[in-house]
Amino acid sequence: MSDPFKRLVLEQHVTKDDIELGAWNLDWIIWETDEEVSGAYVDVWLTQDQKTRIHVVDDRPVGLLYFTVRGDNVDLVEERIQENFDLWPFREAISALRDAPGRDEKLIAAYATALTAPVEQSEAVEDAFRELAQDTDPGIRQAVVIATGYAPLSGLVRLVEELRDHDPVEHVRENARILLDGLRADGSE
Numbered sequence: 250m251s252d253p254f255k256r257l258v259l260e261q262h263v264t265k266d267d268i269e270l271g272a273w274n275l276d277w278i279i280w281e282t283d284e285e286v287s288g289a290y291v292d293v294w295l296t297q298d299q300k301t302r303i304h305v306v307d308d309r310p311v312g313l314l315y316f317t318v319r320g321d322n323v324d325l326v327e328e329r330i331q332e333n334f335d336l337w338p339f340r341e342a343i344s345a346l347r348d349a350p351g352r353d354e355k356l357i358a359a360y361a362t363a364l365t366a367p368v369e370q371s372e373a374v375e376d377a378f379r380e381l382a383q384d385t386d387p388g389i390r391q392a393v394v395i396a397t398g399y400a401p402l403s404g405l406v407r408l409v410e411e412l413r414d415h416d417p418v419e420h421v422r423e424n425a426r427i428l429l430d431g432l433r434a435d436g437s438e
Contacts, residue, residue, distance in 0.1 A: 253319060253320075253323060254317065254318070254319050254323070255316075255317070255318045255323050255324075255326075255327045256315055256316065256317050256318075256364055256365070257315060257316045257318070257327065257330055257331070257334075257336050258313055258314075258315040258336060258337040258342070258361050258364045258365050259313070259314045259315060259316070259334055259335065259336060259337065260335040260336065260337050261313075261337075261357070262335065263314060263334060263335055265292075265305070265307060265314070267334070268292075268305050268314070268334070271333045271334055272294050272303075272305075274333065275329055275333060276296075276297050277294035277295060277296060277297075277303060278294060278295045278296075278297065278299070279292070279293075279294055280293040280294060280295050280302070281293040287310070288308075288309055288310045289306050289307060289308040289309060289310065290306075290307040290309070291304050291305065291306050291307070292304070292305040292307075293305075296320070296322060296326060298321075298322075300320050300321040300322060301318065301319070301320030301321055301322045301323060301325075301326050302318070302319050302320050303316055303317075303318050303326060303330075304316065304317040304318075304319075308360075310395075311356075311357075311360040311364075311395065311399075312356070312357050312360065313357065313360055313361060313364065315364055316330055316334075318330070337361050337365060338365065339362070339365040339366060339367060339370060342358055342361035342362040342364075342365050343358075343362045343370075343373060343374070343377055345357075345358035345361065345362075346358035346359055346361075346362050346377050346381075347377060352386060352388065352389065355381075355389060355392075356388070356389070356392050359378070359381060359389075359392045359393070359396050360392070360395070360396055360399070362374060362377060362378075362396070363396035363397070363399040363400040363405075364399050364400070366400045366402070368402070371402040371403075371404060372404070374400065374402060374404075374405065375402065375404030375405060375408070378393050378396065378397075378404075378405055378408055379404075379408060381393050382408045382411065382412060387416075387417075387418040387420070387421050390412060390416060390418070390421050391420070391421050391424060393405070393408055393409065393412065394409055394412060394421065394424050394425050394428050395424075395428075397409050397428060398428055398431075398432075401432055406429070406432065409425045409428055409429060410425070410429065412425040413425035413426050413429060
């Protein structure tokens with residue numbers, strides 16, 4: 250049986266033009282373009298049978314493009330996406346996070362790790378993010394909060410609780426509180 254939801258992160262060199270060309274080659278039907286959702290821009294495509302929706306998310310706040318796929322033929326559409334686009338798999342994302350030479354690379358890799366994290370890898374994700382939560386840069390610690398919104402794994406939620414309670418920077422504590430309140434309201438916590 251198909252998984253009802255998949256998220257596939259594109260490598261950074263893939264552009265929206267590349268996605269549009271690939272979508273046309275795959276005979277997807279454009280349904281909606283440039284809908285803004287929380288600072289991200291979303292294009293919605295449908296498969297020819299209109300049973301599967303493909304959202305192309307230009308998530309500018311985290312600097313990544315990714316697909317979300319929902320519907321009756323998720324596994325088949327995922328296969329087609331893997332055949333036609335360069336994707337950032339979890340192993341590469343978490344490796345890039347561990348090896349990031351600078352702040353910007355670390356931020357992008359943190360978000361890619363969260364976006365691609367399979368539940369069965371939660372311990373590896375938590376270990377990597379525990380190190381980020383102790384970084385001297387408040388922007389890196391803030392990334393732990395943001396990334397947890399994409400992957401609210403129990404260990405990451407605990408890290409965000411620690412940031413809420415103990416981070417020396419007010420905006421990190423406040424944003425951690427806001428995320429935790431949202432997760433509670435959503436039932437994700």
